[in-house]
Amino acid sequence: MFDSPADVSRRLAAVDYLSDDAIATSVFLAAALGKPLLAEGPAGVGKTQLAKAVAAATGAELIRLQCYEGLDEARALYEWNYKRQLLRIQASSTDDDIFGEEFLLERPLLKAIRSTGPAVLLIDEMDKADVEVEGLLLELLSDFQVTIPELGTITATRRPYVVLTSNATRELSEALKRRCLYVHLEYPSPEREKEIVLSQVPTLRAELAEQLARTVATLRTLELKKAPSIAETVDWAHTLLALGRDDLDEATVAGTLGVVLKHASDHARAVKELGLPS
Amino acid sequence: MSLVDRHVGFVHALREAGLPVSLAEGLDAVHALRVIDLSERESLRAAYAATLVKRPAYRPGFDVLFDLWFPPSTTGLHNTINREKSLQDAPVNELREQLAELLTQSTDAEMREFAREMVQRFGQQPAGPGRQNWFSYSVMRALSPETLMARILQAVLAGRERGGLAEKTARQRVAANTKRFEEAVAADVRRRIAEDSGIDRIARSSVRPPLDQLDFLRVTKADLARLRREVHPLARRLAARLTIKHRHGKRGRLDFRRTMRASLQSGGVPLTTHFKPPRPHKPELVILCDTSDSVSSFAHFTLLLTYALREQFTKVRAFGFVDTVDEITKFFVPGADVVEAMTRLANEADMVRFGRTNYGHSFERFTERYGDAIGPRTSLLILGDARSNYQPPALDTLKRLAGGARHAHWLNPEPVAQWDTGDSLATSYGSVVPMRECRNVAQLTAFIEDLA
Secondary structure (H helix, E strand, O other), rough: OOOHHHHHHHHHHOOOOOOOOHHHHHHHHHHHHHOOOEEEEEOOOOOHHHHHHHHHHOOOOEEEEOOOOOOOOOHHHHHHHHHHHHHHHHHHOOOOOOOHHHEEEOOHHHHHHHHHEEEEEEEEEHHHHHHHHHHHHHHHHOOOOEEOOOOEEEEEEOOOEEOOOOOOOOOOOOOHHHEEEEOOOOOOOHHHHHHHHHHHOOOHHHHOOOHHHHHHHHHHOOOOOOOOHHHHHHHHHHHHHHOOOOOOOHHHHHHHHOOOOOOOHHHHHHHHHOOOOO | OOOEEEEEHHHHHHHHHHOOOOHHHHHHHHHHHHHOOOOHHHHHHHHHHHHHHHHHHHHHHHHHHHEEEOOOOOOOOOOOOOHHHHHHOOOHHHHHHHHHHHHHHOOHHHHHHHHHHHHHHHHHHEEOOEEEEOOOOHHHHHHHHHHHHHHHHHHHHHHOOOOHHHHHHHHHHHHHHHHHHHHHHHHHHHHHHHHHHHHHHHHHHHHOOOOOOOOHHHOOOHHHHHHHHHHHHHHHHHHHHHHHHHHHOOOOOOHHHHHHHHHHHHHHOOOOOOEEEOOOOOEEEEEEEEOHHHHHHHHHHHHHHEEEEHHOOOEEEEEEEOOOOEEEEEHHHHOHHHHHHHHHHHOOOOOOOOOOOOOOHHHHHHHHHHHHOOOOOOOEEEOOEEOOOOOOOOOHHHHHHHHHHOOEEEEEOOHHHHOOOOOOOOOHHHOOOOOEOOOOHHHHHHHHHOOO
């Protein structure tokens, strides 16, 4: 898929995803070793975006499984279309096999395993799913195969590139982590964040983007309930552009702080620490 | 040392430092080494990190060990080029000038290079007869980066007014870079010590335990700030786990009405029984905490955490004491600023009479003034080291308090081995209220999970 970590960062940059050393190397290793990649980090640092960018950069199909509480096998892996099975039994009196291909409803995981073209399987917000789902994933992630009792074991013809994301609201099991490569996405350095903002909002002036990135970096050093994410920095850039502001002075920051800080106490703290007019 | 030996040694050192590295993960790392360019040090680091380090808390320790086992340079092997020569005998003024530049804007490589030269020049100190040792403080003293702040600010702000937002962001940037410089110097000092006396010796002493294993009684101010930052993520994690636990817990009482309705389908035979959803058990919490200096960081953190977890309890009331007791609930109103709450608490609450911890008197005052806070639905939580300066313990009062509450727990931040030494009354108090050792965040989370 990729030649080297440098190749990864070049091709991700071509689809507007700016990576750093750690991200590029882990993405490259995941492809080279054929292992799933577990991306963990606070909300809004581009975990899901990473999977989308990998899919776009390699021209692969993106298959997404959004995890939530109560997600089960029938919605993650496969389900038998029993209405059709019932009709078949009623329509024909012969004992047809009702556990054939035509009665199988494909769900994202099975789809990824059976896909013949290149595919990126994104298992999003793994931590929201119940612990049992992890067990379901173990076979899939280590051997890229699933077992359907009526059909037997289905092995991937072409291994999909798997990305799991997690916000770490709960610790994932050791067994799952052991099978994955791990990358922890942090808030970016101001330099990288400036580049990201510029790539997302190309019409913004470079100096303003720099000011923005530095201000956000300062905000993140305060003890906040929720530090501003990259997505929020980009929103902030859009806001400034929409308001036609050309300089990020105290009054502008105070007026638009709501775009990046979403708790009243965080707001108050930032106003106090940065000496903003309230 | 061959690459394999170095790999095995590194993995071993990681395990020794408390990182759980399994055999399979070690093998993954070896596979990774075969596909990456080994001459790229940062990609080697990223490859090891991706395969071996799967919790962010372990990352700092990993980085320290990586720098020791795969040092960026080796003294003597490195060809000194002219520019570096000049660094070795340039006047200190010029060096500070250069440092100021680096603190304004620099790449990691430049910073490391400079740090290496500076350690070479200033870091060596005689330690005992005939021995040399390496220190970071002598480098810091020679260059004193913190005194450069004013000069850098002047240059960066370039005539704009002081005190505004621009100064704040510049200040933050310089502070962050100063920290980077300090870390680079410390890393280079460790590398040189490792060269002189072996990796193993320095490795053991230089890896700090991960945040959730930090001893409450030994946290530094910086650690406490880092811990405070962890409060909300931790509370979110705990709350999520508690909600799941409650939902998966026992079923509630039989829902008679629904069962009867359902039984009509089967001719009055109740084939399926329906149950009411379980009523979440939300205890009322009364926290009584020792706020004296010796255990204050423990009390601070625990209070913050319980308040971040407010939703899990019907009601939380907190009382602080040193030798007399005062209610401190009001400092933790929702949305209040954490840091401010702590300072206000220390200044405004009336908890000190003579300034020496007195558990007995505090318990008596508590019964007198706030005895009605404890009822049959409350869980009483006492935080403290049970060191009462040889004052009367007032065991009977405590017994009455604990008897009135539904549950009572005592969290002691001291290791069990130190209980009952000196003026500690751990066993006496422990016989009235079950006492648990609670030295770090991991133990505290385990306790809260049991409690709610």
